[in-house]
Amino acid sequence: MVVKKTIVVENLKYRYPNTSKLALDSISFSVDEGQFVGIVGKNLAGKSTLCEALVGLVPHFYKGAYGGKVVVDGVEVLNSSIGEMARHIGIVFQNPFTQITAAKLTVYEEIAFGLENLGMDRVEMVKRIDYVLDLLGLYDFKDRNPFELSGGQMQRLAIAGIIAMKPTVIVLDEPTSQLDPQGSEEVFKAVQRLSKEGVTIVMVEQKMEKIAQYADKVMLISEGKMIDFDSPQKLFSREDLENFGVEPPVFTTIAKKLNVKDETTGLYPVTIDEARRLFSL
Ligand SMILES: Nc1ncnc2c1ncn2[C@@H]1O[C@H](COP(=O)(O)OP(=O)(O)O)[C@@H](O)[C@H]1O
Numbered sequence: 001m002v003v004k005k006t007i008v009v010e011n012l013k014y015r016y017p018n019t020s021k022l023a024l025d026s027i028s029f030s031v032d033e034g035q036f037v038g039i040v041g042k043n044l045a046g047k048s049t050l051c052e053a054l055v056g057l058v059p060h061f062y063k064g065a066y067g068g069k070v071v072v073d074g075v076e077v078l079n080s081s082i083g084e085m086a087r088h089i090g091i092v093f094q095n096p097f098t099q100i101t102a103a104k105l106t107v108y109e110e111i112a113f114g115l116e117n118l119g120m121d122r123v124e125m126v127k128r129i130d131y132v133l134d135l136l137g138l139y140d141f142k143d144r145n146p147f148e149l150s151g152g153q154m155q156r157l158a159i160a161g162i163i164a165m166k167p168t169v170i171v172l173d174e175p176t177s178q179l180d181p182q183g184s185e186e187v188f189k190a191v192q193r194l195s196k197e198g199v200t201i202v203m204v205e206q207k208m209e210k211i212a213q214y215a216d217k218v219m220l221i222s223e224g225k226m227i228d229f230d231s232p233q234k235l236f237s238r239e240d241l242e243n244f245g246v247e248p249p250v251f252t253t254i255a256k257k258l259n260v261k262d263e264t265t266g267l268y269p270v271t272i273d274e275a276r277r278l279f280s281l
């Protein structure tokens with residue numbers, strides 16, 4: 001079976017205007033359709049810039065010096081407008097407030113707004129809105145004012161608005177960093193549902209336990225360079241993680257201290273279930 005590559009990045013280099021350092025330095029990787037990719041790395045490593053390069057904000061909005069190639073869903077970002085890219089890839093930012101248009105009175109209308117802009121017909125629109133309201137668990141809130149929602153609900157509304165456009169890929173840049181634990185959990189559950197629906201997920205996240213639990217592969221970025229891109233088990237088993245300002249999941253840290261590894265793979269556990277299995281031997 002041939003698996004489609006929804007993202008192909010080749011030797012991507014990027015510098016913001018009026019800066020001297022590369023924010024992205026010779027990055028190459030590809031992502032299979034339906035994969036869930038986590039991106040980790042310390043503050044200012046280049047995670048957000050990479051997200052912006054996937055959706056086209058880099059270079060179309062930020063300008064600057066750009067080299068290499070980014071292809072998403074078969075479309076080369078450099079040759080497509082941000083609007084054209086939105087049909088293939090959507091982005092959710094840290095703060096849900098910035099993503100709500102405030103032009104509309106209800107959750108329902110907020111989602112409809114993006115679709116109306118595409119000139120979509122009424123029947124299709126209603127169908128899609130009902131689908132995303134259900135998928136993101138927002139049906140009961142459809143008549144609410146978006147600004148009366150909790151943080152987690154608002155972030156799910158931002159995701160709903162994007163998913164209604166039926167993109168192949170969704171990028172989430174630290175979507176839970178401004179949320180309380182309950183709101184974070186709501187967003188993780190919602191993203192997990194999207195993943196099960198076959199949407200390709202790229203998620204920047206500081207909560208390593210969550211990334212270890214949900215991601216198929218994890219990318220480690222440092223100073224604009226891709227250090228590694230591998231399974232959570234392999235990546236979090238690296239002995240030099242701390243050098244890149246990343247702490248592995250708590251279960252991995254404990255297992256490292258006790259030197260408890262999976263005998264067949266030689267890797268440390270990364271989730272609570274794996275740890276439980278290994279520690280109970
Ligand atoms: N709009 C901008 N203009 C100039 N430099 C920027 C801009 N945004 C980010 N940078 C720089 O690019 C580098 C990567 O930043 P960023 O992608 O935001 O990192 P992260 O998301 O990992 O914290 C940093 O050196 C940062 O200072």
Ligand SMILES: [Mg+2]
Binds near residue numbers: 047048049173
């Ligand atoms: Mg960032």
